[in-house]
């Protein structure tokens with residue numbers, strides 16, 4: 001285990017602990033400011049206690065003046081240093097949070113869509129937002145307060161020992177008792193609630209999101225009231241868990257206050273005894289009584305920090321579940337966290353599949369004995385009955401799914417060694433239901449090539465047959481709606497093709513582009529999409545195309561025809577199935 005507290009997190013996946021590590025200068029500056037500010041707070045109590053009782057003895061005015069200046073210095077120092085501590089430690093935490101969120105997101109990508117589809121959207125959102133937020137507490141709410149409290153408590157006890165060893169002993173015993181009863185006991189009491197809170201929160205988001213997304217279906221089937229009742233039940237469970245957590249917190253605070261009282265009574269008794277023995281001047285007694293109170297002000301962060309460790313651990317294991325859910329180890333980028341530069345337009349010479357078996361994680365093999373070769377400029381049609389495995393093959397070709405067996409080589413290199421990002425820069429996918437962001441046509445296109453001028457975007461829209469969007473609606477500012485619901489199925493497919501062409505993929509896989517289009521329009525749309533995709537660009541190159549479809553395709557547009565049936569891919573002699 002590392003000795004650097006920034007990296008030490010019992011029970012936290014080391015990859016996540018590494019991501020949740022703030023940079024050393026800011027972290028240690030935060031701790032230093034924290035300790036200095038706590039020291040000023042205790043010094044303030046110390047000096048003002050002394051000032052009040054010493055004044056009663058009418059010491060020389062210069063002595064009093066010196067103490068008054070000290071009181072002011074501690075008061076100003078406490079506020080200024082506290083401000084510095086907040087600034088530095090929050091700056092460190094926010095910088096770390098930005099790295100952490102990006103890091104977690106990058107590790108989620110290789111699992112999309114195959115493995116992540118097993119986690120609900122609400123649950124995933126809760127892991128990505130709330131759990132990542134909880135994970136950032138590790139330096140800010142665990143290590144920093146623990147270090148500050150322990151250093152301050154130890155330092156003050158040693159100083160007190162110089163005046164009255166018995167008072168120092170009383171304070172040390174009270175702090176020990178508070179540490180055990182206020183720290184370790186609530187940690188145990190909290191553990192169960194902490195372990196239940198995050199999954200309950202995820203279930204609640206999942207249910208709410210589902211209810212809002214499918215309100216129309218719930219209303220249509222008269223099930224909205226049941227869904228509302230379920231939402232109420234989940235909310236009540238959440239508040240029960242929150243209440244039990246708050247009760248433990250309240251009892252802990254009570255225990256701490258009681259121990260602060262014990263420390264004061266102990267100081268009066270022990271200090272009084274030492275005073276009678278003439279160990280120190282009488283004016284110091286006020287200091288011995290008041291200082292333990294301000295030590296406890298600082299020490300009260302300990303139970304919160306101890307409890308936060310459990311929250312961090314539970315959040316880390318929930319995040320690790322989703323970043324471990326896929327074969328990240330197979331993906332060089334995901335495994336190392338390094339991101340090799342991928343050229344914008346990698347070359348493409350050949351995609352070769354040999355005796356490949358495909359399937360979804362934890363499911364049976366969908367098809368095997370798949371042999372396929374794709375070269376620049378070629379168009380291959382893959383047909384198959386519904387459920388034969390066309391979408392599974394498409395997901396495997398762009399490495400959303402890992403193949404189970406066999407060999408897939410892109411330009412002579414094993415795709416597992418290349419990594420998903422590199423494969424997807426070469427082979428683009430136009431899915432059955434292409435994902436469009438609820439924004440404008442422009443925003444959806446710029447995703448593929450961010451710096452493209454409007455004129456080029458409009459040219460591309462015309463090229464894919466979306467003249468109507470350019471001319472009669474709001475042009476590039478046309479809103480596409482949630483999942484493209486303001487566009488027709490054909491328009492969504494054309495927009496997806498425009499995006500793929502803008503991205504300049506050397507090869508494109510179309511997965512049933514006409515699945516959501518009226519049958520009478522499907523043939524024409526397919527011909528249009530295929531002819532457009534096959535047109536050479538300005539540099540004279542046209543992408544290679546693999547088309548998964550059970551609609552008719554003119555023979556002239558297809559070089560080879562393969563058929564997926566009975567769990568295997570067969571070559572069909574005589575080109576395309578049905579012709580114009």
Ligand SMILES: Nc1ncnc2c1ncn2[C@@H]1O[C@H](COP(=O)(O)OP(=O)(O)OP(=O)(O)O)[C@@H](O)[C@H]1O
Pocket residue numbers: 114117360361363366384385386387388389390391392393512
């Ligand atoms: N995300 C998924 N997770 C697990 N199994 C899946 C997933 N998607 C599809 N399958 C399963 O894989 C098998 C092949 O389905 P696939 O969608 O690849 O067939 P298809 O030929 O594309 O069918 P269709 O023409 O109806 O889209 C089916 O048994 C299906 O249940």
